[in-house]
Amino acid sequence: MSSVEVIHVVKSFADKPAVDDLSFSVAQGEIFGLIGPNGAGKTTTIRMMMDIIKPDSGEISIFGEKLSEASKNRLGYLPEDRGLYKKLSVMESIVYLASLKGMNSHSTEKTADVLLNQTGMLPHKWKKIDELSKGMSQIIQFIVTIIHDPELVILDEAFSGLDPVNTELLKGLIDELRNQGKAVILSTHQMNQVEELCDRILMVDNGRAVLYGNLREIKSKYRTNSVIVDFEGELGDIRGIAGKRSNKDYVQLVLDKNTTPQQVLERLIQRGLTIRRFEVATPSLNEIFLELAGKSHE
Amino acid sequence: MNKALLIFRHEFLQTIKRTGFIILTLALPVLALLGIGILYILSGTARPATEVTRIGYVDELGGFDQFTTQNNITFIRFNTAEAATQALIGKDVTEYLVIPPDYISTGIIKRYTLQKEVTPPAATTTAIGNFITGNLLAGKVPANTIVRIETPLNLVTTTLTSTGGVASEQGGLTDLIIPGIFSFLLALALAFSSAYVLQGLGEEKENRLMEILLSSVSTRQLITGKVLGIGAAGLAQVLVWVISIPFLLILASSSIGGFIQTIRIPPNFLVFGVAYFVLGYLLFAVLSAAVAAVTSTVREAQGLAGIFTIFAVAPLWFYSLLLFFPNSPVWVVFSIFPFSAPVLVMLRLGMTGVPAWQLIASIGILVLSIIGGLLLAARLLRTYLLMYGKRPGLVEIMRNLRSG
Numbered sequence: 214m215s216s217v218e219v220i221h222v223v224k225s226f227a228d229k230p231a232v233d234d235l236s237f238s239v240a241q242g243e244i245f246g247l248i249g250p251n252g253a254g255k256t257t258t259i260r261m262m263m264d265i266i267k268p269d270s271g272e273i274s275i276f277g278e279k280l281s282e283a284s285k286n287r288l289g290y291l292p293e294d295r296g297l298y299k300k301l302s303v304m305e306s307i308v309y310l311a312s313l314k315g316m317n318s319h320s321t322e323k324t325a326d327v328l329l330n331q332t333g334m335l336p337h338k339w340k341k342i343d344e345l346s347k348g349m350s351q352i353i354q355f356i357v358t359i360i361h362d363p364e365l366v367i368l369d370e371a372f373s374g375l376d377p378v379n380t381e382l383l384k385g386l387i388d389e390l391r392n393q394g395k396a397v398i399l400s401t402h403q404m405n406q407v408e409e410l411c412d413r414i415l416m417v418d419n420g421r422a423v424l425y426g427n428l429r430e431i432k433s434k435y436r437t438n439s440v441i442v443d444f445e446g447e448l449g450d451i452r453g454i455a456g457k458r459s460n461k462d463y464v465q466l467v468l469d470k471n472t473t474p475q476q477v478l479e480r481l482i483q484r485g486l487t488i489r490r491f492e493v494a495t496p497s498l499n500e501i502f503l504e505l506a507g508k509s510h511e
Numbered sequence: 512m513n514k515a516l517l518i519f520r521h522e523f524l525q526t527i528k529r530t531g532f533i534i535l536t537l538a539l540p541v542l543a544l545l546g547i548g549i550l551y552i553l554s555g556t557a558r559p560a561t562e563v564t565r566i567g568y569v570d571e572l573g574g575f576d577q578f579t580t581q582n583n584i585t586f587i588r589f590n591t592a593e594a595a596t597q598a599l600i601g602k603d604v605t606e607y608l609v610i611p612p613d614y615i616s617t618g619i620i621k622r623y624t625l626q627k628e629v630t631p632p633a634a635t636t637t638a639i640g641n642f643i644t645g646n647l648l649a650g651k652v653p654a655n656t657i658v659r660i661e662t663p664l665n666l667v668t669t670t671l672t673s674t675g676g677v678a679s680e681q682g683g684l685t686d687l688i689i690p691g692i693f694s695f696l697l698a699l700a701l702a703f704s705s706a707y708v709l710q711g712l713g714e715e716k717e718n719r720l721m722e723i724l725l726s727s728v729s730t731r732q733l734i735t736g737k738v739l740g741i742g743a744a745g746l747a748q749v750l751v752w753v754i755s756i757p758f759l760l761i762l763a764s765s766s767i768g769g770f771i772q773t774i775r776i777p778p779n780f781l782v783f784g785v786a787y788f789v790l791g792y793l794l795f796a797v798l799s800a801a802v803a804a805v806t807s808t809v810r811e812a813q814g815l816a817g818i819f820t821i822f823a824v825a826p827l828w829f830y831s832l833l834l835f836f837p838n839s840p841v842w843v844v845f846s847i848f849p850f851s852a853p854v855l856v857m858l859r860l861g862m863t864g865v866p867a868w869q870l871i872a873s874i875g876i877l878v879l880s881i882i883g884g885l886l887l888a889a890r891l892l893r894t895y896l897l898m899y900g901k902r903p904g905l906v907e908i909m910r911n912l913r914s915g
Binding site: 260263265266282285286288289290291292294295296297298299309310312313314354357 | 514517518521714718719720722723724725726727728729893
């Protein structure tokens, strides 16, 4: 059974479509990327999933049913617009918000200590929220989202405003959630930031799905059959190379239809070049999006 | 535990922990205590002296030689104004009067004193009046007629029912004390409690907590828990005030005089008091929630909510008009109008009997307004909770409410 099932959902604001016939599903144990530029309809889709706004048409089911009070306890949601009670301490905030997810204060405090320790926030647990930095508050918000051990975690722009250290910390925690068999939905406009994490993605633009499926397969599909090489020596003419683009630190070689990357590597070595880096070029999600968005605007 | 109950508990505890709430709860009894203290000091200084006051007089008309002792004031006769002036300077008398020969035609009596005053003390004026009246009437009417002329009226009023029986509600100023205090506290509680609801919801909106909360609870649970939690805190505040009233009255009584025995609580007042407090609070709280929903900051919300909280306080401004015309059709209309009903009906209950149909209409419309207000607030919250920018206009709100 899918954790989330969205079927032909449509939502318009003042007759302007925000979400236009969107369908997708999310399974347990996967990280699902809901990606697209600002204003693409990602947050509207999530708010419909959370039953905060109603779709004009279409169906949404969470854990196989319409979102109910019981199923709300089984999910964790970190919205894009988020905050905490500024006058409460870190622990008071966690205990109150966890109680609304059906947790008792004793087990909340125990779990909170573990998570605060894991994120280096334990020394701050009795500080008031308004004494914390923005990054620290974000970590606490994330802890509030997962404290009740939800089966489905929805994170909307989870990395915005985080420094590189906290971004890596959060990525590690999200990866851990997948390893525990949870379903995680990562919604973001910073596509490159999440592509290393996601198993499957839905790319949206102007409320419509432009790409949906397994990330590896998508990347493979949009691969341009080229390799990236950083080397020492004279490259000269190499058989099977249809084109060459020089960059500051590397050269991208476009292969012809009959040549494989393996053959090119062998030929480069035979030429006596010192290879410092050799990799099959795969397009980033940004590049794929720009290509698709360019096509749709043509 | 039920989620609305969890929100209720959180809101109650957070509200009573607010510094503003604690200060306000204690401020009222403390201010009243201060007031009583000041009154005590003032009444102590204004209290008539127990020693005998001597007032001189020069009788140029003749015949003023009786009734020279009035309570603790003694009238001392002088033959000339010069002698009286010397006695005044020598502090032998505190003041002196000259009764001129033409007093009967002019009514003028000249008074001389060393004190600079706005108006002569009431006790002195009464004593002089009685001294003059007594001497003018002496020998012409019986002595007890003179006493009656001095205090001609002791009006005892009895209100009868339409069947001629003695009415259970007799009215009078002493009936106004408890309803007056209660109405004042009710208006305060309504204004402050709705301010707390505004602040609570406004802060959650400002701090971007709405979506987080609504991922755990429904809009209805959120509003119910919040309104009742803050309402309970408001009730606790009023309870502190109400409990402090008997102590304050006893204190006031010991300094002002035994008026506490004269205070009467109109029948059914407590039942209606509780009913109007609860209904009034609920109405203002749900409307505050609706206002908080469409505004993006606490300050903006408080400005907008001020428009309807004015109606709660307004009956107190017109207290004197109410006193003179308690059954005017204007008050009947505003007793049924839900915003002004709670405080106005409480005031009118103390002044005059409020007909049953008015009470039923007023409570019925209050209940309907609360239900309508709750539905409106839930819908507005759902529509506008995620709006952090400009406040929508009335036309836009109506359009969005219709389109859902």
